[in-house]
Amino acid sequence: MPEKIVKHKVDWAKDSPLHSTYKIWRGMVYRCTNPKSNSYSNYGGRGIKVCDRWLNSFDAFVDDVGIKQDGLTLERIDVNGNYEPENVTWATYLEQANNRRPKEDAGLHYFKRKQTWQIYIGLFGRKVYLGSSKTKKGAIKIRKAGDTIKNLLIELGVYKDEHIDV
Numbered sequence: 001m002p003e004k005i006v007k008h009k010v011d012w013a014k015d016s017p018l019h020s021t022y023k024i025w026r027g028m029v030y031r032c033t034n035p036k037s038n039s040y041s042n043y044g045g046r047g048i049k050v051c052d053r054w055l056n057s058f059d060a061f062v063d064d065v066g067i068k069q070d071g072l073t074l075e076r077i078d079v080n081g082n083y084e085p086e087n088v089t090w091a092t093y094l095e096q097a098n099n100r101r102p103k104e105d106a107g108l109h110y111f112k113r114k115q116t117w118q119i120y121i122g123l124f125g126r127k128v129y130l131g132s133s134k135t136k137k138g139a140i141k142i143r144k145a146g147d148t149i150k151n152l153l154i155e156l157g158v159y160k161d162e163h164i165d166v
Contacts, residue, residue: 021068025054025061028074028083048076051084065090107143108136121146123153 031039054061064085075091117139119130130146133139
């Protein structure tokens with residue numbers, strides 16, 4: 001982690017929006033640059049970087065994204081992209097929760113007796129069975145196809161996901 005950031009002090013009241021914004025900026029830099037961070041494997045460890053403009057300048061960060069408002073958190077629009085002006089926004093916790101990398105095993109269940117993977121997605125408030133596959137790789141493909149169909153239904157306005165405000 002760059003020396004400047006460790007020594008940087010903020011004198012604002014602890015409950016002020018500026019102090020809260022500073023803590024978010026500091027955490028962003030820490031988890032992307034310090035292998036000792038508990039979150040490093042999900043950020044810096046997978047190649048997520050903080051743009052040079054923000055890396056050592058809290059002021060530049062505030063100039064580009066503004067000060068955090070109550071109820072918002074910093075979100076990367078592309079969850080695999082870097083922290084840079086065109087890829088971050090302030091979002092609600094609900095919006096951010098809907099912009100996560102899907103877990104590879106989500107919706108998959110291995111059925112030992114039949115030695116097959118069963119695939120499910122959540123749709124219309126129910127667990128919907130999509131089929132089965134002899135291989136995990138095949139099951140993941142089927143689940144991703146189901147997710148694609150679900151996302152198209154959401155885009156078309158046919159289906160409103162319980163967690164997405166369309």
